[in-house]
Amino acid sequence: MLKTYFSDVKFNRCITSQLIKWFSNFREFYYIQMEKYARQAINDGVTSTEELSITRDCELYRALNMHYNKANDFEQVPERFLEVAQITLREFFNAIIAGKDVDPSWKKAIYKVICKLDSEVPEIFKSPNCLQELLHE
DNA sequence: TCCGTTCCTG
């Protein structure tokens, strides 16, 4: 589907992997931020996940929005994104608190949980003219 | 064996 946005590109195996790599970096960034803020919360004395919530004005949200939505093309970030982000943050928090980060592959358990929460691609993105449509909203 | 993802690095 991503390929349809680059109609002027002829995708061979290499070019395709580059495209995939590019988008994989987005997910990677997401997890890096989650771990970073989970550790920061712990250093700040947070002891319970109940104290960890992701709102539209929190620092973590701003960091993510600045990365994925710099120009604020999407004024209404899906509520579901906030929910999943909070679950992810708490997942990292609990794992670190439990000292699971001593295991080299401690993040895998978290990834396994979070990937199941991935949302379907919104219909609007499936349109070749989605860029125009989004900007006109 | 191929492909998508993560880790590490620059």
Add this chain to the structure above:
DNA sequence: CAGGAACGGA
């Protein structure tokens, strides 16, 4: 971000 190694699932 991109490049490359490693890994794991299909």
